[in-house]
Amino acid sequence: xxxxxxxxxxxxxxxxxxxxxxxxxxxxxxxxxxxxxxxxxxxxxxxxxxxxxxxxxxxxxxxxxxxxxxxxxxxxxxxxxxxxxxxxxxxxxxxxxxxxxxxxxxxxxxxxxxxxxxxxxxxxxxxxxxxxxxxxxx
Amino acid sequence: xxxxxxxxxxxxxxxxxxxxxxxxxxxxxxxxxxxxxxxxxxxxxxxxxxxxxxxxxxxxxxxxxxxxxxxxxxxxxxxxxxxxxxxxxxxxxxxxxxxxxxxxxxxxxxxxxxxxxxxxxxxxxxxxxxxxxxxxxx
DNA sequence: TGCTCATGTTTACAAGTGTAAGCAATTACG
DNA sequence: CGTAATTGCTTACACTTGTAAACATGAGCA
Numbered sequence: 001x002x003x004x005x006x007x008x009x010x011x012x013x014x015x016x017x018x019x020x021x022x023x024x025x026x027x028x029x030x031x032x033x034x035x036x037x038x039x040x041x042x043x044x045x046x047x048x049x050x051x052x053x054x055x056x057x058x059x060x061x062x063x064x065x066x067x068x069x070x071x072x073x074x075x076x077x078x079x080x081x082x083x084x085x086x087x088x089x090x091x092x093x094x095x096x097x098x099x100x101x102x103x104x105x106x107x108x109x110x111x112x113x114x115x116x117x118x119x120x121x122x123x124x125x126x127x128x129x130x131x132x133x134x135x136x137x138x
Numbered sequence: 139x140x141x142x143x144x145x146x147x148x149x150x151x152x153x154x155x156x157x158x159x160x161x162x163x164x165x166x167x168x169x170x171x172x173x174x175x176x177x178x179x180x181x182x183x184x185x186x187x188x189x190x191x192x193x194x195x196x197x198x199x200x201x202x203x204x205x206x207x208x209x210x211x212x213x214x215x216x217x218x219x220x221x222x223x224x225x226x227x228x229x230x231x232x233x234x235x236x237x238x239x240x241x242x243x244x245x246x247x248x249x250x251x252x253x254x255x256x257x258x259x260x261x262x263x264x265x266x267x268x269x270x271x272x273x274x275x276x
Numbered sequence: 277t278g279c280t281c282a283t284g285t286t287t288a289c290a291a292g293t294g295t296a297a298g299c300a301a302t303t304a305c306g
Numbered sequence: 307c308g309t310a311a312t313t314g315c316t317t318a319c320a321c322t323t324g325t326a327a328a329c330a331t332g333a334g335c336a
Contacts, residue, residue: 020322020323020324021238021323021324022323022324022325023323024238037283038282038283038284039282039283051324051325051326052325052326052327053283053326054325054326054327054328055324055325055326057283057284057285057326058285058324058325058326059324059325060284061284061285062323075283075332075333076282076283076284076331076332076333077282077283077284077333078283078284087250087254090239090240090250090254091250091254091255093235093239094239094247094250094251094254094255095255097231097235098251100159100162101228101231101232102228106248106251106257106261106265107261107264107265107268109232109247110244110248110265110268110269111268112225112228112229112232113232113236113244114268114272116225116228116229116232117229117232117233118275119244119272119274119275120274120275121274123244123245123274124269124272124274126245127244127245127248127265127269128266128269130245130248130249130252131248131262131265131266131269134252134257134262136257136258136259136261136262137256137257137258158292158293158294159293159294160293160294160295161293175313176312176313176314177312177313189294189295189296190295190296190297191296191313192295192296192297192298193294193295193296195296195313195314195315196294196295196296196315197294197295198314199314199315200293213302213303213313214301214302214303214312214313214314215302215303215312215313215314216313216314
């Protein structure tokens, strides 16, 4: 009885997966360009992060298992593709960060950054320009 | 040989302690008002978070051990006080969040929030007013 | 067809975290 | 003064996360 690469894609989750720090590095690569083979990802990360192949592969498996990646069998290997959008993940992280740190509002964060991380004149100008372009929702 | 409550305050760390999610809840209470006894904190959190006394006490101990809290013995109990400022912790979290999600810059975050979480006309006005008050550093 | 290489799977393991029971000692109360 | 209640300390345990070795199997080449 032969055994093709097993499709282990998650239960079905597609919305809002929790991505850990290490996993994030892999997702970034795939958000930037997909699909990719594990080989590509491994070689990119063996340098940048000094991870062993096994480490990268484990993370790919975990991401697939939790539904953050889709895999398409190709011979005995997979092509990996993000199953969640970067902006959705960022939105989730942002939401929880704002809630926890600043009661969910943006203003206090901006005030905080201005005070503690400092903004240049140029930053301020850019932000103002940005605000002018935003169309108010709600 | 009698045994007074042991002073287990951290090595000396005072700057930049990593505070976990659960611990954060305790710190909030102490940043809001300090010093407090464990009793106070326990009763506040038994409701809000449905934590058992033991849980709260463990977290207090961990926070003390890592230098996030100072303790002042009082009979057989302690008075707990934050050893780190909230704004310093927030600053650290903010820095790492901005780095990871938005390359360290504020503008993309604001843009993101505008798009994904939406801002009211009033929010935008407030932000503009805020920017006008900021004195550019650097 | 046999062997080596690449690739995914299983197992591992330490540190960190959430959550808490149980013990010891001290204080408070009858 | 003796007993109950309070409070901190020790220990525990499962789950997550970072990091990876060992293993099995299919693919490609000799």
